[in-house]
Amino acid sequence: MSGSELAVGDEVVVDVGPVAHGGHCIARHEGRVLFVRHTLPGERVRARITEGGAGDRFLRADAVAVEGAAPGRVSAPCPYAGPGRCGGCDFQHADLATQRDLKTAVVREQFARLARLDVDVTVEPVPGDADGLRWRTRTEFAVDADGRPGMRLHRSHAILPVDDCLIAAPPVAAALSGRYAGCSAIDVVAPSVGGAVVVELPLVPGKSVPSVVESVRSARLDREFTVSARGFWQVHPGAASAFVDAALDVLDPRPGETALDLYSGVGVFTAALAQAVGERGRVVAVEADEEASTHAKANLTAYPWTVPVRARVDDFFGVARPKRRGPGPRRAGKPAARHPLAPPSADLVLLDPPRTGAGREVLVAVAALRPRAIAYVACDPAALARDTTYLRELGYELSDLRAFDAFPMTHHVECVAGFATVV
Ligand SMILES: C[S@@+](CC[C@H](N)C(=O)[O-])C[C@H]1O[C@@H](n2cnc3c(N)ncnc32)[C@H](O)[C@@H]1O
Structure with missing residues (x-):
């Protein structure tokens, strides 16, 4: 043919x-x-x-x-994996070493193509991950018309009912034995502290979403954080700790320094930076989500030298919002006035943006602060490689790059990159 x-x-x-x-x-x-x-x-x-x-x-x-x-x-350990079946995992048919080789190749290829850089990176396991199974502590399962939870097929809205998910932590998988009549989905969380929480979707208007307690136990930080059961927290139990240590290794904060934590969520990196710069220092944390920002304020009370700001990062710097994607007229949002708490300079900047990356406008504003080091935590190597190009144009070179297998069995990979000024 x-x-x-x-x-x-x-x-x-x-x-x-x-x-x-x-x-x-x-x-x-x-x-x-x-x-x-x-x-x-x-x-x-x-x-x-x-x-x-x-x-x-x-x-x-x-x-x-x-x-x-x-x-x-290998034969897929999960009976629901395979052509035409669950769309959740991509690499069940490969052993873990091969999965990491595939992700290593992808990160290198993205940097070569989008940033024109040859990077010598090898995807590392997240500490504590034994076999790539039973790690996922947060999962949204779809629910079918009969109230049975399941997974969507690849690139489809069709639901495959499942009674187990091998990458889900046991308390998350246990929710699959329930029936959820009238729900479109369930969000299941197995937090670091306490039992599993199941949030039924759609949310009932006026009913609040519970909070959970998550912990970071790393060389750099040993703390608990309150976070909404539907808010952002790394889904692999070892990931937050690994990324905190990797990002702070890149920044090497010194007492008295000023740092910015952009896309700061409930304040994980902010707390680690605050501890490192000490009370003579200052950490400004910028997060757009109202609930996460409220939790950050409460999570950071032990460090009065932190300044949690609820704002979009582009609005915080007074730069244009990204162009609207999709159909309809393309327009850049009108820039907001620069936030009064945006400092004129900073020693360190940490960015942990969503999948779309930080983008050029934000990076121009970051570079204008002339930080001596930038750490960039990225869940999409393509966005990171594109943003690396912008940072290089702005006088910063890639100084470190680590990649973590924080989502075994899937194609996803998390990178922690460091940038320093070119001398
Ligand atoms: C990948 S998460 C990282 C959160 C946090 N650093 C952590 O590790 O827990 C990205 C965060 O950016 C926030 N966010 C998304 N777009 C944003 C924007 N334009 N400005 C500020 N925050 C944004 C999300 O609400 C989310 O909390």
Whole structure:
């Protein structure tokens, strides 16, 4: 069959090339590019087209039969993993070492392509992770029309009811035995302190979401934090501690310094920075979410030299908001007035933005503070690599890069990067 005739449901045998960002590998058939899931580089597989057709730049496909397996392939430990099934995990068919090799290749490729930098990084396990299973302490499960919890199929709204999830921590997986009539989803949290909490969605108007207590037990910080059961907290129990230590190793804060913690959530990095700079120092923490910001204020009372500010980071600096994505007219938001608590300079800046990254405008404002070091915690290596380009244009060089396997069995990877001024 010629490449231009390929359509959903067709099957072709392909030789699989390198891994690409997003949990799939690249293959070619008669000049067409295929993004194939459930396969590994170097394999020969029968690929079934799942999305795309004539005129599309690429097609998506699932490997439905393996004709030549690569070393590193294993049978998926989870019975719900595989072509056409649960869309939650991408790499159940690879052993952990191979999963980390795939993520290492993705981080290196993103930096080479988007930042034009060769980076010598190797994805590390999060301390305490033994086999990549039973780690996830926060999960949203979809609920079907019969009240059964489950997972959505890959790139679909269809729900596959499941009675276990092998990457979920046991108290999270236990919620799967319940029935949730009338709910569209459940958010399940197994916090560091106390029992599991199940939040039924949609939220009942007027009913408040419970808070939970999470802890960081690391070389740099030993503290508990109150956070909304639906608020942001790292989902791997070892992740927050690992990232705090990695980010502070990059910044190496000194007593008396001024630091900014941007996208600060409930104040995890703020507390670690506050402890390091001491009471002669100052840490300004900027977070947009009202609930997280309220929790940050309470979590940081032990450090009166911290200044939690509820604001969008772009508004805090008085720079334009990013262009609106999606359909409709593209417009940049009108810049707000620079926040009175935005300092004219800072010794250190830590950024931990959402998946979209910080973006150029924010980084220009960060560089204008002339910090001696910047730490950037990133859940998307593509956004980090793009923002690295901006920082290099602004006079900062990548000085450190670590990558963590904080989401085993999935394609996700967390990076902690350091930047310093070019002397
Ligand atoms: C990846 S989380 C990091 C939170 C915190 N650093 C931590 O480790 O717990 C990103 C945080 O940025 C916040 N956020 C998203 N967009 C923002 C913006 N434009 N300005 C400020 N905060 C934002 C989210 O509410 C979230 O708390």
